[in-house]
Amino acid sequence: MALNSSLELHEHEHLRQKCEQMLNSSEPNANAQYCPGTFDGWACWPNTPAGSRAFLPCPYFITGFDPSRYGHKDCTENGTWYRHPASGKVWSNYSDCINLEDLDMRQKVNGIYEMGYIVSLIALISSLVILSYFKSLRCPRITVHKNLFASFSTNNFLFLLWYQFVIPYPSVSFENGISCQVLHVILHYFLVSNYFWMLAEGLYLHTLLVCAFFSEEKLVRCLYVVGWGFPLIIISVYTTLRIRHGDTDQCWINDSNFSAVLLWPVVFSMALNLFFLCNIVRVLLIKLRSAPGGNNSRPSRQVIQGFRATLLLFPLLGVHYFITPFRPEPGHPLEPAYEVTLAASASFQGLCVAILFCFCNGEVMAQMKRKWQYATFRPRTNSYSATTVSHKPPPVQLVSNTSPLLEV
Numbered sequence: 001m002a003l004n005s006s007l008e009l010h011e012h013e014h015l016r017q018k019c020e021q022m023l024n025s026s027e028p029n030a031n032a033q034y035c036p037g038t039f040d041g042w043a044c045w046p047n048t049p050a051g052s053r054a055f056l057p058c059p060y061f062i063t064g065f066d067p068s069r070y071g072h073k074d075c076t077e078n079g080t081w082y083r084h085p086a087s088g089k090v091w092s093n094y095s096d097c098i099n100l101e102d103l104d105m106r107q108k109v110n111g112i113y114e115m116g117y118i119v120s121l122i123a124l125i126s127s128l129v130i131l132s133y134f135k136s137l138r139c140p141r142i143t144v145h146k147n148l149f150a151s152f153s154t155n156n157f158l159f160l161l162w163y164q165f166v167i168p169y170p171s172v173s174f175e176n177g178i179s180c181q182v183l184h185v186i187l188h189y190f191l192v193s194n195y196f197w198m199l200a201e202g203l204y205l206h207t208l209l210v211c212a213f214f215s216e217e218k219l220v221r222c223l224y225v226v227g228w229g230f231p232l233i234i235i236s237v238y239t240t241l242r243i244r245h246g247d248t249d250q251c252w253i254n255d256s257n258f259s260a261v262l263l264w265p266v267v268f269s270m271a272l273n274l275f276f277l278c279n280i281v282r283v284l285l286i287k288l289r290s291a292p293g294g295n296n297s298r299p300s301r302q303v304i305q306g307f308r309a310t311l312l313l314f315p316l317l318g319v320h321y322f323i324t325p326f327r328p329e330p331g332h333p334l335e336p337a338y339e340v341t342l343a344a345s346a347s348f349q350g351l352c353v354a355i356l357f358c359f360c361n362g363e364v365m366a367q368m369k370r371k372w373q374y375a376t377f378r379p380r381t382n383s384y385s386a387t388t389v390s391h392k393p394p395p396v397q398l399v400s401n402t403s404p405l406l407e408v
Contacts, residue, residue: 019044035075040092048075058097065097072096102331109339114163116347117156123351124153127358134367140216144204145357147227148197152350155190159347162187166251173251180251185239192231192262194349199269200227202276209283234265277311312356 019039026047028034033050042062048054053074060067071094074082084091128149131142166172166180173180200223207219238261242248247256284304328335358364 015039015042015044023047033079035079035081038081038090040073040090042094043071043092045073045092048073050075050079051077058094062097065094066099066102069097069099105336105339109336109343110163110167112340112343113347114160116344116351117159117163120348120350120354121153121156121160123354123359124149124156127354128153130358130364130368134364134371136367137363140220141204143220144197144200144223147224148194148201148353148357151190151193151197151227152353155187155194156347156350158183158187158190166253173253176249176251181248184252185235188238188262189231189235192234192266193227195266195269196231197227199273199276202273202280206276206280209280209287230265234262237261 016039019037022044023037023046026037028047035048035050037047038045042059043056045054045056053072055070055072058065058067058069058071071092073092076082081090083089128146131137131146131149162183166183203226204219204223207214238258241258241261242252242256245258247258326338328338
């Protein structure tokens with residue numbers, strides 16, 4: 001039996017020694033016919049009477065096995081273990097350890113993740129190209145949008161790598177190579193940066209409305225620290241703690257006590273963003289009620305549009321943290337619905353970001369419309385102009401009551 005991970009090798013040796021001790025201490029009935037106890041590499045099968053079947057819980061350390069299920073091993077009538085007809089070797093039946101319905105559900109959920117990340121990545125890259133192409137859109141506010149898109153697109157790309165090269169191959173996580181550990185760290189850095197750039201969006205709008213005098217360029221430089229710097233500090237602390245305490249098994253996939261180092265800053269950023277949004281609502285209502293039409297104190301259409309986009313996106317980004325405490329137990333009837341909701345809300349976040357901040361942005365739509373009209377009508381206009389210029393007009397005749405026709 002081939003073992004493909006350091007964890008399995010460790011468990012194999014531990015269980016083998018434990019099995020030997022148990023079998024040596026047991027004394028079967030000498031007058032009864034039985035199959036001798038044995039260790040098959042995954043489980044320790046006890047001495048079993050001839051013509052019976054032994055049951056043991058499925059190994060917990062094998063990926064894809066359900067420890068609540070049971071494997072079995074048959075002892076034939078002549079006191080020998082059953083041999084598989086295809087291989088001719090002694091066989092332990094672990095086929096019931098795999099929940100095929102659960103496996104099918106997990107594969108479909110992973111498919112939703114992959115599809116969502118692909119669609120989101122395409123939308124985000126398209127948004128970055130659009131915002132970078134039009135020079136008239138180059139301003140501090142669009143710079144913040146572009147950094148948000150860059151954070152999401154990089155995170156989506158890394159998640160696609162994770163689902164292509166780590167999730168389908170349990171041996172990769174069990175071997176626990178340095179590459180998959182580094183991928184985990186970088187992926188979670190950009191995941192945290194997503195939420196801090198959303199905080200930067202809220203902070204920018206809040207400053208724009210509340211502060212009368214400030215430099216947008218200096219504010220954007222501060223937002224770079226918020227969006228890229230703070231997540232770097234958080235992920236550095238998280239990584240250091242896991243390494244120092246030896247919590248580095250299986251590509252860091254398993255839940256860790258140090259995951260709170262990532263969770264609480266994200267929750268804090270969302271709470272702070274919620275405060276900004278609530279205060280923005282208050283300030284907008286005051287300005288809209290007090291300022292007459294055309295007054296300079298009235299908030300601009302771009303500010304209101306940016307606020308609307310941020311307000312709509314905020315709950316979308318928070319769905320994961322809102323529903324996590326209500327995660328159903330494995331095997332619960334609501335577990336598939338929960339996993340699908342979680343997959344859709346996480347993987348399509350990037351698409352929502354691109355739609356709200358780019359494709360539905362009034363300035364972007366105006367630039368796209370102007371570019372389309374220019375590209376569509378310019379050839380037709382040139383053709384018409386060439387025709388009229390090359391055409392020689394006919395002579396104009398003037399008529400007078402006292403003179404003959406004059407040709408001009």
